[in-house]
Amino acid sequence: MEENRKQKQKNVGRKPKINPSTHRHVFRLTNEENAKLLSLFEASGMNNKAKFIITLIFNRELKMVKIDKDALDYHSKLSALFSQFRAVGVNYNQIVKVLYRNFSEKKAAAYLFKLEKQTAEMALLCQQVIKLTQEFEAKYLK
Incomplete structure (x- = not known):
């Protein structure tokens, strides 16, 4: 009976990611640098700050659309x-x-x-x- 429960529990929950992000890096910014980073983030239109920073670090193409x-x-x-x-x-x-x-x-x-x-x-x-x-x-x- 316990064996059946263990098999059922393996099939529940969120499916694991194929390539999970496990490494974490921390850095500190001055007020001016933070303001500049936040303004770039808002201008980019992205909704995830971590993906935005990764895009900046690895020089992926970053598209910004400014609407007047x-x-x-x-x-x-x-x-x-x-x-x-x-x-x-x-x-x-x-x-x-x-x-x-x-x-x-x-x-x-x-x-x-x-x-x-x-x-x-x-x-x-x-x-x-x-x-x-x-x-x-x-x-x-x-």
């Missing part, structure tokens, strides 16, 4: 603005069709003249946005 939230916000708002420009272009085409369908040519031309002025202002605004975007990329996205 301001640039991400700027890009998303710029994309929304250009989608609105496209929507205005679609509306512009629809207005031109409606004007020629429902009004005389003279009246339609008068309304189109007003629409052209607004379109020219929008084109200038678009050029300013492009210029500001180029400046932003040159200054902050290196």
Whole structure:
């Protein structure tokens, strides 16, 4: 009976690792060194400090991805603005069709003249946005 219990106990618990980490090393850091190590660890995005230190020691390739939230916000708002420009272009085409369908040519031309002025202002605004975007990329996205 005891022999059966011993056999059953061997099959329970966590399976042993193939290559367990058994050697331990301790080192001490100054406050500045510790702050630098912690900032590198946070920037790396790794969730295990021991694996991070091993990666640094043995010069394995360490990938760090830095996300600039301001640039991400700027890009998303710029994309929304250009989608609105496209929507205005679609509306512009629809207005031109409606004007020629429902009004005389003279009246339609008068309304189109007003629409052209607004379109020219929008084109200038678009050029300013492009210029500001180029400046932003040159200054902050290196």
